[in-house]
Amino acid sequence: xxxxxxxxxxxxxxxxxxxxxxxxxxxxxxxxxxxxxxxxxxxxxxxxxxxxxxxxxxxxxxxxxxxxxxxxxxxxxxxxxxxxxxxxxxxxxxxxxxxxxxxxxxxxxxxxxxxxxxxxxxxxxxxxxxxxxxxxxxxxxxxxxxxxxxxxxxxxxxxxxxxxxxxxxxxxxxxxxxxxxxxxxxxxxxxxxxxxxxxxxxxxxxxxxxxxxxxxxxxxxxxxxxxxxxxxxxxxxxxxxxxxxxxxxxxxxxxxxxxxxxxxxxxxxxxxxxxxxxxxxxxxxxxxxxxxxxxxxxxxxxxxxxxxxxxxxxxxxxxxxxxxxx
Amino acid sequence: xxxxxxxxxxxxxxxxxxxxxxxxxxxxxxxxxxxxxxxxxxxxxxxxxxxxxxxxxxxxxxxxxxxxxxxxxxxxxxxxxxxxxxxxxxxxxxxxxxxxxxxxxxxxxxxxxxxxxxxxxxxxxxxxxxxxxxxxxxxxxxxxxxxxxxxxxxxxxxxxxxxxxxxxxxxxxxxxxxxxxxxxxxxxxxxxxxxxxxxxxxxxxxxxxxxxxxxxxxxxxxxxxxxxxxxxxxxxxxxxxxxxxxxxxxxxxxxxxxxxxxxxxxxxxxxxxxxxxxxxxxxxxxxxxxxxxxxxxxxxxxxxxxxxxxxxxxxxxxxxxxxxxxxxxxxxxxxxxxxxxxxxxxxxxxxxxxxxxxxxxxxxxxxxxxxxxxxxxxxxxxxxxxxxxxxxxxxxxxxxxxxxxxxxxxxxxxxxxxxxxxxxxxxxxxxxxxxxxxxxxxxxxxxxxxxxxxxxxxxxxxxxxxxxxxxxxxxxxxxxxxxxxxxxxxxxxxxxxxxxxxxxxxxxxxxxxxxxxxxxxxxxxxxxxxxxxxxx
Numbered sequence: 001x002x003x004x005x006x007x008x009x010x011x012x013x014x015x016x017x018x019x020x021x022x023x024x025x026x027x028x029x030x031x032x033x034x035x036x037x038x039x040x041x042x043x044x045x046x047x048x049x050x051x052x053x054x055x056x057x058x059x060x061x062x063x064x065x066x067x068x069x070x071x072x073x074x075x076x077x078x079x080x081x082x083x084x085x086x087x088x089x090x091x092x093x094x095x096x097x098x099x100x101x102x103x104x105x106x107x108x109x110x111x112x113x114x115x116x117x118x119x120x121x122x123x124x125x126x127x128x129x130x131x132x133x134x135x136x137x138x139x140x141x142x143x144x145x146x147x148x149x150x151x152x153x154x155x156x157x158x159x160x161x162x163x164x165x166x167x168x169x170x171x172x173x174x175x176x177x178x179x180x181x182x183x184x185x186x187x188x189x190x191x192x193x194x195x196x197x198x199x200x201x202x203x204x205x206x207x208x209x210x211x212x213x214x215x216x217x218x219x220x221x222x223x224x225x226x227x228x229x230x231x232x233x234x235x236x237x238x239x240x241x242x243x244x245x246x247x248x249x250x251x252x253x254x255x256x257x258x259x260x261x262x263x264x265x266x267x268x269x270x271x272x273x274x275x276x277x278x279x280x281x282x283x284x285x286x287x288x289x290x291x292x293x294x295x296x297x298x299x300x301x302x303x304x305x306x307x308x309x310x311x312x313x314x315x316x317x318x319x320x321x322x323x324x325x326x
Numbered sequence: 327x328x329x330x331x332x333x334x335x336x337x338x339x340x341x342x343x344x345x346x347x348x349x350x351x352x353x354x355x356x357x358x359x360x361x362x363x364x365x366x367x368x369x370x371x372x373x374x375x376x377x378x379x380x381x382x383x384x385x386x387x388x389x390x391x392x393x394x395x396x397x398x399x400x401x402x403x404x405x406x407x408x409x410x411x412x413x414x415x416x417x418x419x420x421x422x423x424x425x426x427x428x429x430x431x432x433x434x435x436x437x438x439x440x441x442x443x444x445x446x447x448x449x450x451x452x453x454x455x456x457x458x459x460x461x462x463x464x465x466x467x468x469x470x471x472x473x474x475x476x477x478x479x480x481x482x483x484x485x486x487x488x489x490x491x492x493x494x495x496x497x498x499x500x501x502x503x504x505x506x507x508x509x510x511x512x513x514x515x516x517x518x519x520x521x522x523x524x525x526x527x528x529x530x531x532x533x534x535x536x537x538x539x540x541x542x543x544x545x546x547x548x549x550x551x552x553x554x555x556x557x558x559x560x561x562x563x564x565x566x567x568x569x570x571x572x573x574x575x576x577x578x579x580x581x582x583x584x585x586x587x588x589x590x591x592x593x594x595x596x597x598x599x600x601x602x603x604x605x606x607x608x609x610x611x612x613x614x615x616x617x618x619x620x621x622x623x624x625x626x627x628x629x630x631x632x633x634x635x636x637x638x639x640x641x642x643x644x645x646x647x648x649x650x651x652x653x654x655x656x657x658x659x660x661x662x663x664x665x666x667x668x669x670x671x672x673x674x675x676x677x678x679x680x681x682x683x684x685x686x687x688x689x690x691x692x693x694x695x696x697x698x699x700x701x702x703x704x705x706x707x708x709x710x711x712x713x714x715x716x717x718x719x720x721x722x723x724x725x726x727x728x729x730x731x732x733x734x735x736x737x738x739x740x741x742x743x744x745x746x747x748x749x750x751x752x753x754x755x756x757x758x759x760x761x762x763x764x765x766x767x768x769x770x771x772x773x774x775x776x777x778x779x780x781x782x783x784x785x786x787x788x789x790x791x792x793x794x795x796x797x798x799x800x801x802x803x804x805x806x807x808x809x810x811x812x813x814x815x816x817x818x819x820x821x822x823x824x825x826x827x828x829x830x831x832x833x834x835x836x837x838x839x840x841x842x843x844x845x846x847x848x849x850x851x852x853x854x855x856x857x858x859x860x861x862x
Contacts, residue, residue, distance in 0.1 A: 035742035037377070038452060043784045044746070049449075082533050083371050083506050084513040089533075148568050155576045163572045164564050165535070269564045271535045279534070279565070282738075 005305065012301035017068070019297040023290055024064040032056070033080045033284040054080070056286075067290055077287035081279065086291045089276060095175050096166055097265070097272030101257040103192040108199025109250060115200070116207025120215070121234065131204070138201030143260075147194040147267035154190060162187050164269040191268040195261055199253050206249060210242035244315055251307035255300045359861050360558040361844065363854070364570050365583035368534050368563035371517040374490035375442075375451045376506040378760065380852065384583075385561060387853050388539055389429075390490035390522035393420055393439070394483055398552050398847055398858065400669065400762070402483055406434065406491055406523065415478040415806060422469040426546045428493040429520075429527045436465040441494035443473070451505045455761070456489035458482070480806045481671060481763045488760055496521045525857035526559060537561040539856070554845070554860040574599065574839055580861070581846065583854065585839040587656060587712060593839050604848030605660060606836045607667050608758035610716065612645075612705075612829040613771075614638060614751070617789030621751040623704035623734075626697075632752070632788075636695040638826035642681040643688035644727040645720055647831055654715045659832040665757070665767055665822050667833045669850055672764035672815030677823045680830075688727040700728020707733065707754040708741040716831070717754055745787040753787065756834075760851065764815045765802050772818065772827055773799050790827045 034050050051057050055066060070077060076086040119128040155163035167183030169176040178184030214220065215238055223233045262274035269275065273292060280288035367381035374390045376382075395405035407420040426434040443463035446453045459479035464472045479485070497503055502516035520528045525547070526539035539559040547553070562579060564570040567586040573579045575596065585593055585601070593599045614632035615621055621630050631637045647661035663680035666673055692700060705724075707717035714735045721731035731752075736744060744750060759766040774791040775783035782799075783789075798818045805811040822828060836852055845860040 029740075031737055031740035032743040035738070035746075037379075047746070078513070081370060083376070083517050084533070144566075148572075151569060151572045155578070156572050159576055162578060163576055164566075164569050164578070165562070267566050267569055269562075269566065269569060271532075275534065275565065 005309070008301075008305045008308070012298065012305070015301050016294045016297045020067065020290060020294050021064055023293045024060045024067065027060060027063075027284075027286050027289065030281065030286075030289070031284045033286060037080060063286075067287075071291075071294070076291040079280070079285055079288050081283040081285045081288070086287045089288065090273060090291060090295060091174060092176075093271060093273040093276050095177065096270060097258055097261055097274060099178060100188070100191055100195060100264070100270060100272060101254060101261055103188060104196035104257050104261075105199060105250065105254050107192060107196035108203050108253065111196075112200040112203025113207050113246070115204040117211060117234070117239065119204065120208040120211035123212075132208075135201035135204055138197050139205075141197070143194060143198070143263045144267050146197050147190070147264060150190045150194060151267075161190050163190070166271055191264050191270050194267070195257060195264045199257065202249070202253065203246065206246060207242055210245060211238055214238045214241050244311070247310055247314060248307055251303050251310070255303040258299055259296045359556055360560060361556045361581060361856060361859060361861060362560045362562060362579040363581045363583065363856075364562045364564045364573060364579040366563065366565050366567070366570065369537065369561075371506060372520045372528065372531060373502075373506050373514065373516045374492060374520075374522070375446045375448070375453045376517060378452045378455065378488065383851075384853050385528075385537055385539075386490060386520075386522075387524075388526040388559070388856055389520045389524045389528055390492065391524045392487050392490050393422075394486050396487060396849075400850055402487070406439075410483065416475045418473040418475065418482055419466070420471045420473070422471065423546065424469055426523050427544055428496065428523055429542060430493070430496055432493055432495050434491070434493075434523055435468050436471045438491055438494045439463060439471045440465050441497065442489070442491045445492065445497070445503070445505065446489055448504050453488060453490075453505075456485050456487075458485055478804060478806060480808065480811060481761065481765065484671060484761045484763045487762075491523065492516070493521050525553075529558075534563055536563075545857075550857075552847075552858050554856075554858050556856050556859045556861060559856050571839075574841070577841065580844050581838070581840040581854075581859075583838060583852075585837055587658065587837075590658070590837045590839070591656065598842050599839060600842050600844070601837050601839045602846060602848055603658070603835050603837050604850060605667065606758065606834045606852055607669065607762065607850040608756050609662065609665055609667055609767075609833055610713070610754065610756040610831045611665060611771075612641065612720070612752065612754055612831065613786075613788040613790070613827075614641075614829075615748070615788045616827075617748070617791070621703070622749065623751040625702040631695065631697060631701055634695045635826065636691045637697070638829070639681065640688040640691040640695070640727065641724065641729065642826055642829050643684045643691065644724050644729065645829070645831070646683040646723055647680055648683070649723075650716060650719050651832060654712055654719050655832070655834070658835040658837065660835065661832045663823050663830055664819055665771065665828060665830050666759065666764045666819065667850075670759060670762050670764050670767075672812050672819070674812075674816040674819055676816060677819035679823075685727050692728055697728070700730060702730040702732070703752050704732045704734050705752045705754065706741070706744065706750045707735055708738045709735050710738055712834070713754055713756070720754070748787055748789060750787060754831075755785070755787075757785065762851075764819065765799075768799050768802065768815070768818050772822060788828075792821070792825060792827065795821055795825075795827065 034047050034056065037050065038046060055063060074087065078084065079086055079089055082089065115131055119131055122128050151163045154161045165187055166178050167187035168181040169178050169184055170180040178188055220233060220238060223237050261272060262278055264270065265272045265274035266278050276288060277292045280292065369382045369385040370377050370379060371382055372385065374386050392405050393407040395403050397403045406423050406426060408423050410418060410420045412418055422436060422439065428434060440463040443457065443460065445451065446457055447460065459475050459477040459482065461474045461476035464474060466472055497516065500515035502514045506514050506517050518531055525542055525545045527542050528537065529540045530538040539561065541557045564573060570582055571585060571589050574582045590601055594601050615630065616632050618630055620628060651657060651659045651661055661680060662678055664673065664677040705717055705721055707713045717733040717735060721733040724731040745753060757767055757771055769782055770785040772790060772795050773782035773786060774796050775786040775789045795818060798814055802811055802814045802818065805814060838846055838848065840846055843862050846854060847858040849855060
């Protein structure tokens with residue numbers, strides 16, 4: 001088990017190096033940050049000088065080598081747009097993104113799983129059909145559109161919820177949280193629903209499909225034959241067995257929610273890493289883009305690792321397979 | 327056996343969620359006379375000498391002051407200096423305003439000016455343009471400073487409007503002696519804190535979230551007739567256009583600096599919203615590669631059609647500026663033939679007229695120039711609006727006279743890089759002057775590009791070169807008599823018009839959108855001066 005984890009951790013370093021290398025080879029195409037750092041009145045000489053100080057006159061692999069060398073010492077450089085250390089910026093923005101993504105994931109699980117069970121058990125009911133049709137919309141509507149609709153209804157027409165920002169935040173050491181203030185919680189509602197829309201529909205459809213499959217298996221028939229109550233059969237036996245794939249997808253989804261919160265964060269001016277990244281792209285802010293992409297790579301790899309470990313714990317077959325080796 | 331509590335989980339959850347949403351209402355009241363201001367960009371830094379970029383200027387202009395100021399009509403008036411004189415071409419003498427205090431309470435003296443000049447002339451400073459020609463500053467007494475000139479600069483006073491004064495003791499104490507260095511991995515104290523003499527003080531700065539300014543109770547110009555009643559400003563960056571407008575409509579912000587163009591008509595119809603418009607001190611213009619013997623992006627081989635004045639005239643006749651105004655700009659532009667906008671030092675009505683829109687004339691000129699079948703060309707432009715839409719419109723207009731134009735729309739960060747490599751045959755660009763003097767524009771856009779040897783023609787990406795133009799510009803640079811100087815500028819602007827060195831299109835009109843209870847004073851540099859704003 002320990003060897004397995006260590007091996008995966010080593011792999012994750014390779015993944016991050018690969019991500020960084022590919023990212024740096026692409027930065028050539030994002031344009032020249034110097035053009036945006038200096039006013040149009042700046043002279044050619046000024047531009048060359050800044051470019052030289054920043055090392056942008058070097059080929060991309062040299063820039064990459066310098067980046068890795070500095071990153072190993074914990075120095076991710078300084079943001080060209082904000083003029084502040086990148087690591088500090090990411091640490092500041094991480095809580096906003098994590099709170100948003102976790103809330104969206106929790107919404108997804110808390111709403112999606114029960115809805116999935118409901119639509120699986122009451123296949124023929126009107127509510128189920130309505131929910132399933134509705135879920136198609138959830139899967140296919142782009143995030144920003146949902147966000148703008150919600151803003152129009154709840155901020156502009158009804159005036160109940162704020163259309164942008166994170167409200168007042170409380171500082172807890174390095175972490176800032178919006179969970180403890182009224183304005184913070186209110187500000188969270190619309191972005192979390194926007195970001196949570198997709199996981200809700202995804203989990204609903206996933207649980208429904210799994211549940212339907214499990215309900216057809218022999219051990220369910222056998223359980224019924226034993227005269228168990230419906231509740232015991234559905235929740236004690238069927239649901240438990242549908243959860244294995246749900247865990248995998250949930251894990252990957254959390255990574256996805258963190259990485260793809262970019263759109264939601266931009267729509268709601270949510271001060272998280274996604275917003276930082278999108279602004280970095282527009283400014284060609286190379287140090288921020290590089291550090292962000294590596295961090296997202298790291299998050300994905302470590303969530304994958306956790307999912308694998310969870311799998312190991314949840315599914316007894318995996319363990320016997322290893323022990324028995326057949 | 328397990329039995330779960332949720333019998334109708336879905337319904338219960340939805341119900342509680344709805345209840346949670348319904349119970350929430352936003353208090354729309356804010357402390358008295360707090361202006362909540364939104365724009366898409368956040369200032370990059372608070373350091374007055376680190377970045378000459380508009381988003382930064384918009385906050386710095388509230389906090390720091392210059393030796394000279396500009397009044398509501400944008401005329402130069404005394405600022406931190408009471409008066410100034412130009413005893414000889416090598417010296418400008420400034421008498422400083424006494425009894426001015428920085429926000430931290432320390433007094434403003436000649437030492438601060440000398441220090442700030444040195445800081446703004448530092449190699450890392452991006453505000454060197456505010457001190458063109460200045461070699462150094464010399465303290466005469468506590469309230470008298472001389473600026474010693476390396477080269478004479480007749481419009482130094484205009485330039486000085488951008489040069490802002492910082493406290494020497496404060497900068498020394500906090501280790502902010504030089505402007506931000508991007509190479510060092512530390513940010514300087516002055517990039518996140520500010521200590522000026524201006525009408526507002528920085529109370530809170532959270533990059534990309536908000537910057538809060540509060541009124542400076544000890545401001546020397548408190549009694550000014552122009553003074554409004556804003557006591558606090560929350561500057562909020564909201565990147566997404568739709569969200570920014572939504573926040574204004576819902577009353578979460580009071581003022582939007584940059585409402586998206588397509589929403590302006592709608593905003594004007596809203597009962598609670600006012601849109602005030604003013605012209606931007608910026609001209610959008612087309613320019614041509616007039617250097618190469620064969621264009622990079624054209625089907626004409628062996629010669630460069632843009633070297634022929636008739637072809638450039640044909641382009642001018644083919645572009646319908648008033649159609650672009652109506653369709654692309656939705657009425658928000660002023661078509662012009664002048665490369666500098668009205669209000670700029672040296673502006674002249676004589677250069678104002680555009681060649682009329684006349685397709686037949688354009689075709690005739692093309693035939694005369696030897697292109698009866700026209701030719702094909704690529705028009706480069708930035709992806710920012712309205713530039714991209716203008717390019718599309720101009721391309722179809724040109725194609726109708728036989729200049730088959732393909733618009734090539736490029737992301738901004740790449741666009742300037744492309745132009746700096748002269749990798750273009752035909753492009754659309756805009757030029758605004760921050761000093762409000764025509765020389766800025768002339769020497770950057772029309773002077774011969776000499777590569778890296780001198781600083782002339784830095785934005786002359788078509789490499790237009792006309793000895794006559796260079797001669798006039800050289801004279802403007804050293805002419806100290808303002809009357810003679812204005813005449814020279816007149817000649818240069820008219821020459822640009824007759825020679826079609828560049829083809830100016832229009833001056834954009836900028837809309838500011840605000841709640842009805844806000845009164846804003848428009849400034850042509852597109853910087854809101856909050857101390858002039860009123861709320862009731």
